[in-house]
Amino acid sequence: MASSYKDLKAMDRNSIRAAIRGGAYRSHTAGLAPKVLQSNLAILPERYALDFMRFCQRNPKPCPLSGVSDTGNPMMFTLGHDIDIRTDVPAYNIYRNGKLSDTVSDIADIWQDDLVAFALGCSFTFEHALMHSGVELWHIENNTTVPMFRSNIETVPSGPFHGKMVVSMRAVPANQLELVSGISRRFPHAHGGPVHTGDPAQIGIKDIASPEWGDPAPVPDGHVTVFWACGVTPQVAIEQAGLPICITHKPGHMLITDVPEDAENPIIQNSRPQTTGFDQ
Structure with missing residues (x-):
């Protein structure tokens, strides 16, 4: 069943x-x-x-x-x-x-x-700590998959493995940005703190409404787009290899x-x- x-x-x-x-x-x-x-x-x-x-x-x-x-x-x-x-x-x-x-x-x-x-x-590991601290996560509340994007951030190659870093995005209220960054930094084994906040174009993302993986998520007024390194990055490296x-x-x-x-x-x-x- x-x-x-x-x-x-x-x-x-x-x-x-x-x-x-x-x-x-x-x-x-x-x-x-x-x-x-x-x-x-x-x-x-x-x-x-x-x-x-x-x-x-x-x-x-x-x-x-x-x-x-x-x-x-x-x-x-x-x-x-x-x-x-x-x-x-x-x-x-x-x-x-x-x-x-x-x-x-x-x-x-x-x-x-x-x-x-x-x-x-x-x-996903540090999301529980975020929610416990009062941070609302749209993709969890709406039963969707977090949006993920191919960035312009290069990885360090090894043998046949190389490629751009994939990032996940969560829209965070501006007044909670410091809280969210601080909590996620406590989890280095789960990507740690953000790699970028603010303008998606600065890391090569042209359309925040069109993720390459996962589902689109809104960015309400008063929220900031926050990006974390993502474990889909090896899939890009594997494609290249x-x-x-x-x-x-x-x-x-x-x-x-x-x-x-x-x-x-x-x-x-x-x-x-x-x-x-x-x-x-």
Whole structure:
């Protein structure tokens, strides 16, 4: 039986992942599972993994690395209990030779023994803290996906990976701009503080009403457009690299982990054995 967004907002993270794995929910994950890290996803053959890891290290704002699988092992055991990267994301994009070829609900049938999965922190994580502080987020209140744009900000290349940074946008009341910036800076593992505020044209965005990914969102009077580095950036780099196969999340459709949202360094903290209390 299908589950609605309203249903999932009342569930804990384990129940949400179970609904996704069972095919009952295939939509965006904004506003779900407060207090834990949500992650973007990139899965690619092992021979490209070191170059991609360097790309993440050189571009920590759009690519804050939170977890890496063992080669060929789809279980993301450093991110929580029983997380299967083949089934636990609501929707996946499949790229072949740098081109988007398909969007699917699981990847069990195309999983290969040479694949490595990378999890990258997501700005959905700090949205809970914003809302707790009284900041209204239009896309969550209206059950849409945050708008995302290709900017003119260059990333630092590594091997075949390069391209422009993707940014997500939220319209923020001008009198809350300092609050929003300060809160998001507390989450460096989830893109941290904004990369730009104000005029979208300054970072190469021509039409704020026409995002390349996600859904349009209004910019009411008295609000400022605020842009954060976005985990869709690797998808642009993957397009440029032209890998024979690569799998990512569908933008807005994230992996929900067991990692606390306030973890200072998720990739170090969660390399410890699973006796550290993921299920507490």
